[in-house]
Amino acid sequence: MKVWTVANQKGGVGKTTTTVSLGGLLAQQGKRVLMIDTDPHASLSYYFGIDAEATSHSVYDIFIQSNALSADNVMDCLCPTKLDNLYVLPATMALATLDRTMGSEQGMGLVLKKALAKIADEFDVAIIDCPPVLGVLMVNALAACDKVIVPTQTEYLALKGLDRMIRTMEIMGRSLNKSFDTVIIPTMFDKRTNAALASRKRLIDDYGERVWEGVIPVDTHFRDASLVQLPISAAYPKTRGVSAYAKLLAVLEN
Structure with a gap:
């Protein structure tokens, strides 16, 4: 099983949209895909109609049962979606308490792995x-x-968040003795604006080959797809957003 993490230390840059879009495309290829919601705000869970306040099992259970975890325990926490082969391990608001209650316990950084x-x-x-x-x-x-995978909105403030994320990965890499295969994704790109064009240039100048050569455009169909609780590739397959994520997926799979 390949494991991809979609991360950025700034909100609103397209992390959940990227997770859902890539997951949907992979599932439609016949791949068995698990999307894991580790955000206490539970945007990914709500996207698929899973109520983080009412769900009986979530990723929180994985942490609570970490000392005696079995495959069955993990599988019991998963929720199907409307798309075949696509599953969600949902979040719950209780995740917000993990750092306070369990963050200092030995081995807590490897529970999900x-x-x-x-x-x-x-x-x-x-x-x-x-x-x-x-x-x-x-x-x-x-x-x-x-x-x-680091989605980064093509605007100035998002670039500052990216700087923090890259520093975090450098620190984490030293701690874990691993180097991260990183792909920076320019998102919410509007070619009509100077800000988007300048931000994309800055990304390439600062991060070089780590930046994907394509862009994820602004596309209102992303929002429309969430209303029907489907990935955009299933709800609106002919849109430019789908085309962009399909090109990104081809690069990620190589």
Whole structure:
């Protein structure tokens, strides 16, 4: 099972949209895909109609049961979506308490990695949607992954958030003794604005080959797809947003 983490220490840059869009395309290719919501705000869970306040099982249970976790425990926490082969491990607001209650316990940074290892034969790809805050949840997501996808809105303030994210990965890499395969994704790109054009140039100047050569455009169909609780590729397959994510997926899979 491949594990991809979608992360940025700034909110509103397209992390959940990227997780859902890539997950939908992979599932439509026949891949078995698990999307993991590690954000207490639970945007990914709500996208698919899963109420974070009412769900009986969530990623929080994985942490609570970490000392006696089995494959069955993990599988029991998953929720199907309207799309075949696409599943969600939902979030709950209780995740916001993890740093305070369990963050200092030994081994808490590897809980998600160990949980995914137990179900590695059940899925082809797992995609982890991160909170925009450095804490035990982001540490887990980075420790578990093979590749880090960093959506970055093409505007000035988002670039500052990217700087923090890259520094975080450098620190984490030294701690985990691993180097992250990182792909920076320019998102919400509007070619009509000077700000978007300048931001994309700055990304390439500062981060070079780590920046994907394409862009994810502004596309209102992303919002429309969330209303019907489907990835954009299933709801509006002929749109430019789908085309952009399909090109990105081809690069990620190589």
